[in-house]
Each structure stands twice: as structure tokens, then as C-alpha cells.
Amino acid sequence: MLEGVSERVRAVPPIAVRGAFGAVIALVALELGLAIAIRLGALDGALALVLGGLVPLALAALQVVGAITVVTGAFDARETVTLGAWYLGGLVVALAVALAAVVRLGVGPVAGLGHPIVLGNMTGGALGGLFVGLYAVRSQRRAADLATERARLASEHEQLVLLNRIVRHDVANHLQVIAGVADHLDGRVDPEAESAVARLQRTTDDAIELTDRMRKFVDVFAGDADRDRRAIDLGRVLSTQVENSRDVFPHAEIRLGPYPDVDVWADELLSTIYHNLITNAIKHNDGDPTVEISGSVTDDRVRVRIADDGPGVEPGRMEGLLDREFAPEESGEGVGLYLVATLVAHYDGDVWVERNDPRGSVFVVELPVADAINRGDEASVAERSPTNGT
Structure with missing residues (x-):
């Protein structure tokens, strides 16, 4: 289902998708923060104030930072959908777990929506879902980069194999013909041309040697040398x-x-x-x-x-x-x-x-x-x- 949603929003400009999702995160964070702040006076004791009020408020503030990160980040539409799915999933799961807990304490489900445990759980679950979503997006990018690198290496391997065949057959054969002609001319030309023939022989020999080196070099990188x-x-x-x-x-x-x-x-x-x-x-x-x-x-x-x-x-x-x-x-x-x-x-x-x-x-x-x-x-x-x- 997530793939289908991401495909439908692929045509939408990424900044629009990021802006909409960032607004959702900010609104949820502000609503949770406001609800927590309203109930701060009802908390008894320093520990309850810290765990049920100050910590959830800090988590809500971090969600606002996360919203800004999403809007300004270089996420495409598909990645933004992934972030949104994880964020909302974390929020819903945390809400369900917290409601189950307060119901066991004798608080009704409707009244329990404003309980500090529920509000604290929701802020923590939503922020955790956002972090997991960021990790999922990073994993997707790594997988895409790995697939691209594998495709590039496969293409280079094919090119090396082709180059090896060209060096081994075509270039080497032509050089052997040149070497044979140079050897045939040796001793059959005017004295003035003997130095030119000798230079031709040396150059051809060097070219054959270099070609052989390159062939072996390609053998190593093409993987043929492993066999x-x-x-x-x-x-x-x-x-x-x-x-x-x-x-x-x-x-x-x-x-x-x-x-x-x-x-x-x-x-x-x-x-x-x-x-x-x-x-x-x-x-x-x-x-x-x-x-x-x-x-x-x-x-x-x-x-x-x-x-x-x-x-x-x-x-x-x-x-x-x-x-x-x-x-x-x-x-x-x-x-x-x-x-x-x-x-x-x-x-x-x-x-x-x-x-x-x-x-x-x-x-x-x-x-x-x-x-x-x-x-x-x-x-x-x-x-x-x-x-x-x-």
C-alpha cells in the first residue's frame, strides 16, 4: 500500500509534499504540547512534573525541529511518504499502548485521552517513529546507491572484457604484422634507411610488450585471473x-x-x-x-x-x-x-x-x-x- 501511495504522489513537487507533512508534524506537536502544558498544574510531585510534563514538552519541541528538518531536507516525494508512514505509525501505536494502560487503571478511553501517560507516550512514540523513518530513508538511499554502483561495476566489467578481446586479438595481430614486415625489411634496405628500420623494430617490440602488459592488466581487473x-x-x-x-x-x-x-x-x-x-x-x-x-x-x-x-x-x-x-x-x-x-x-x-x-x-x-x-x-x-x- 505504501508503494502505491508513493507512486501517486511522485508527480507532486517534493517541496509541496514535504511542506504538507511538515505542517502535520508541527500541528500534532503543538496540540500535544498545549495539552501537556494545560495539565502541568494537576501533576503532583517533582517526579510526576518531570516525567509527565517537562519531558513530554521537550519531546514535542523536538518534533517541531523534526518538522523543520523534513521541510528543508532534500527528501523526494517517495521518501517523504516513508517518513510520514513511520511518524503516524509511531503515534498510533503509542496512543494504543497508552490507552490500554490507562484503561487498566480504571480511566475510560475517552477521558484517558487527556491523561499524562497518554500524552507523554504519544510525543515519545511520534518522535521515535520519525527517527525510524529517517533511518529507513537512509537505508533506502544506501540500497539505491549500492544498486547503482553494482550496475556501474557490471558495465565496467563488460567494457574491460571487450577491451581485453580487442587487445588480445585485433591490436596484437596488427602489431605482429608490423613486426614481421620490419624484420623482412631488415638487411634489405639502403644503409641510410637501416636506422629507421631498427627504430621501427624497437618501437614495434615495445608496443607488443606494452600491449601484452595491458592485456594482463585487464585480465586482473576483469576477474579472469581468479580462475x-x-x-x-x-x-x-x-x-x-x-x-x-x-x-x-x-x-x-x-x-x-x-x-x-x-x-x-x-x-x-x-x-x-x-x-x-x-x-x-x-x-x-x-x-x-x-x-x-x-x-x-x-x-x-x-x-x-x-x-x-x-x-x-x-x-x-x-x-x-x-x-x-x-x-x-x-x-x-x-x-x-x-x-x-x-x-x-x-x-x-x-x-x-x-x-x-x-x-x-x-x-x-x-x-x-x-x-x-x-x-x-x-x-x-x-x-x-x-x-x-x-
């Missing part, structure tokens, strides 16, 4: 990434020190974390890069340190560099580190950056250990010491 979570051998991931990096960057010295033989609870995107950190350490080095990778286990967490001897991170960027609120630049710079921070958080881990001594930076990635047998017992973890390469 294949499992125990993954961290050592195998590290050694594979080191071998791949040595092939891609033969001029860099990449040392893989002792690392723990443990599994972490992740998915196929785990390698993206270490790939991005190793690649950044090499690409942003202003000399002959040296990257040292090591790991250790503390309690139920495994910690991997990736140290470089590059120029290091600027002091002003040290704190916010891996903040998940950090916005990558339009050029694509920062996407890799942003993806690292996102993935580590996705795996319930932590990542931070420290200064290296005497030069460079140390990126530390800490993840939970998947194998419960290895948790909290670093001494029981077998360590491998692979041969370092250049």
Missing part, C-alpha cells in the same frame, strides 16, 4: 625469467642467488611481476646493468629482492612509486610498475622499494607461502644456488 589460482613453484618462475632476460639483454649481468624452494598461491601472471621488475632494472640503467636476485622465507611469507645498480628512484617518488593509486602516464610509462602493484595485491602480498648501497634500487616482493609445511620454518626450506650468468 587458475594454484600453488606455483616460485623457483621455477624466477629461473625462467632470469634465463629469458639474459637472452633478451645479453649486455646485462643478471645474478640469481640462493632462493627458497617454496610454492606461492598465484596464477600464470605471477611471472609478470618479476619480468617487469627485471626489465625495468635493466632498461632504466644508465650504465652496464647488474641485477641481483635473491629470496628468503620469514614465517609464512616468501620475500624476493631484485637489486640493481642504476641511478635509483628519485627521493620524491620513492614512497608513491608502487602505490596502487599511482596513475600511469599517457605514454605508457609506469604501466609495468602499476601492474606489479596490482598483481601483488591480488595475491595478498606486499611490494616496496628500497635504496641500494652504494647505488641503485631494491624492489622487494613479499608473497604468502602456499605450502603449509614450509610456513614459519625457514630452516627446513631447501635452497638452490644456481650458477650466475652474464
Whole structure:
């Protein structure tokens, strides 16, 4: 029934509905207050005067404040109907309870309407109903906001899935064609054009790498990365990434020190974390890069340190560099580190950056250990010491 009433008044200007309801509250409060004031002289004793007179008068005055709040508040017609229903419901219930009480005291129902118990109950019940109505309106708003947010997230999810498909298929395929043409031109052009072909190859490779990062980035936010979570051998991931990096960057010295033989609870995107950190350490080095990778286990967490001897991170960027609120630049710079921070958080881990001594930076990635047998017992973890390469 309440829904039907609210639908009928929806076309009425909200200020008119609020004004009418506010006037009803004010009139009821004034009538109750006047009736209470008239009977103040008939109350015997200080306690009766306080409970049967002063307190109900204060509650009636608060109802007038409530009427002003309703009129000046940003309530629409439907919300005002909800407030009115709760207010009148509280008033009626309080009146019924009070009349039942005075009838048991031997006072007739008609005469009991002016009894202090009835008047006090009515002021309290009406004010309580108004408070409950305000809470109900607030709950309705929260529910509406939640529904709107869910709809927005569902729309964004669909957009991310679509973007992922476009990046994965269309853009990636076009870039592969460009890369193939560039490779075909390599060695078949005039010496003057060789530098242009080399630049085309580098740019295409960077674009393919950026596209792959963005695809994985969308995988995480679209929820696709949740499906294949499992125990993954961290050592195998590290050694594979080191071998791949040595092939891609033969001029860099990449040392893989002792690392723990443990599994972490992740998915196929785990390698993206270490790939991005190793690649950044090499690409942003202003000399002959040296990257040292090591790991250790503390309690139920495994910690991997990736140290470089590059120029290091600027002091002003040290704190916010891996903040998940950090916005990558339009050029694509920062996407890799942003993806690292996102993935580590996705795996319930932590990542931070420290200064290296005497030069460079140390990126530390800490993840939970998947194998419960290895948790909290670093001494029981077998360590491998692979041969370092250049």
C-alpha cells in the first residue's frame, strides 16, 4: 500500500509534499504540547512534573525541529511518504499502548485521552517513529546507491572484457604484422634507411610488450585471473625469467642467488611481476646493468629482492612509486610498475622499494607461502644456488 501511495504522489513537487507533512508534524506537536502544558498544574510531585510534563514538552519541541528538518531536507516525494508512514505509525501505536494502560487503571478511553501517560507516550512514540523513518530513508538511499554502483561495476566489467578481446586479438595481430614486415625489411634496405628500420623494430617490440602488459592488466581487473589460482613453484618462475632476460639483454649481468624452494598461491601472471621488475632494472640503467636476485622465507611469507645498480628512484617518488593509486602516464610509462602493484595485491602480498648501497634500487616482493609445511620454518626450506650468468 505504501508503494502505491508513493507512486501517486511522485508527480507532486517534493517541496509541496514535504511542506504538507511538515505542517502535520508541527500541528500534532503543538496540540500535544498545549495539552501537556494545560495539565502541568494537576501533576503532583517533582517526579510526576518531570516525567509527565517537562519531558513530554521537550519531546514535542523536538518534533517541531523534526518538522523543520523534513521541510528543508532534500527528501523526494517517495521518501517523504516513508517518513510520514513511520511518524503516524509511531503515534498510533503509542496512543494504543497508552490507552490500554490507562484503561487498566480504571480511566475510560475517552477521558484517558487527556491523561499524562497518554500524552507523554504519544510525543515519545511520534518522535521515535520519525527517527525510524529517517533511518529507513537512509537505508533506502544506501540500497539505491549500492544498486547503482553494482550496475556501474557490471558495465565496467563488460567494457574491460571487450577491451581485453580487442587487445588480445585485433591490436596484437596488427602489431605482429608490423613486426614481421620490419624484420623482412631488415638487411634489405639502403644503409641510410637501416636506422629507421631498427627504430621501427624497437618501437614495434615495445608496443607488443606494452600491449601484452595491458592485456594482463585487464585480465586482473576483469576477474579472469581468479580462475587458475594454484600453488606455483616460485623457483621455477624466477629461473625462467632470469634465463629469458639474459637472452633478451645479453649486455646485462643478471645474478640469481640462493632462493627458497617454496610454492606461492598465484596464477600464470605471477611471472609478470618479476619480468617487469627485471626489465625495468635493466632498461632504466644508465650504465652496464647488474641485477641481483635473491629470496628468503620469514614465517609464512616468501620475500624476493631484485637489486640493481642504476641511478635509483628519485627521493620524491620513492614512497608513491608502487602505490596502487599511482596513475600511469599517457605514454605508457609506469604501466609495468602499476601492474606489479596490482598483481601483488591480488595475491595478498606486499611490494616496496628500497635504496641500494652504494647505488641503485631494491624492489622487494613479499608473497604468502602456499605450502603449509614450509610456513614459519625457514630452516627446513631447501635452497638452490644456481650458477650466475652474464
